[in-house]
Amino acid sequence: MMAVFAEYEAKRISERTKDALKAAKARGVVLGAAGAANLKPNIEARQQATDLFARKLSGVIEGMKARGLTQRAMADELNGRWRVVADPASARDGSRRLTKQKRSTGSNYDDHYANQPELAA
Template sequence: MANGKFIAYYRVSTQKQGQSGLGLEAQESAVMSYLNGGRWELVESFTEIETGKGANALERRPQLRAALEQCKKMKATLVIAKLDRLARNVHFVSGLIESGVEFMAADMPHANKTMIQIHAVMSEHERDQISARTKAALTAAKARGVVLGAAGAANLKPNIEERQQAAEEFAGKLKGVIEGMKARGLSQRAMCDELNKLGIKTARGGEWSLIQLQRVMSRIAQGINVVR
């Protein structure tokens, strides 16, 4: 159960998304679900609307900087909906930890600072891998004579959409299993162990890890269509 004073930080990536509230309501819901129960007080909330691009995160995120300063003044804990709402940058997450402000993510409520750093490392690695695969795909397409630019993007779109659909279908098939384990009170690590013991493979046919489980759970939480 949550206890003490909390300051919430919400972030959306574009002005359009900020005006529409897209993504913001889901973040607020996740934070309130985490705080449900216990003796807690949400003393203030900060909402950031920015692109997420650039070198210095705190300079680009005045609301985050203000939230951290307020946490120090009030001895409060910074709470966010998802770790990637802060950054997929190891250097930035390390700096946040060194700031002395206690913070937690509603999607990783039991994670300590070491686990959060590991998550940031894996997220940054995943981002770099996606970038590398995209560049390789574009290079290969160009070598085959595919016209890049707007037309080139159109050539890659069906493949991207196909992968997205496959991921959603896979998560949908596991929805009942995962919700059943959650109802039994299993931790995410225990869920991974049980899935592996049952011989249930990941979408790529491998063993389950926390990050892979969290990706599937995230898709389920976003209200995907269950495909059976």
């Protein structure tokens, strides 16, 4: 008897779900994952932000090249300047952000990141 009732309840849940989805579509609610058309502006915005970051960092990299640093030494120096910390504002989704950390080198990188609040500490 319990199996019969469980089967009946499952069928009713399915019907209610289908009815609710039909009603949501009638109200104009967009259902499902974002399509490629919706993702394209996001991709372009991220690419622009990446290009801006690369342009701002290029002066630092050129200075390191002029000093004759290897790529490993450049990576070590950059890793010593910034660290990844949890961003309380985005803790719900577990994301992290890069933050500036001033070291005893006397360098100040505010100019590089003044217009990029997500990287400014």
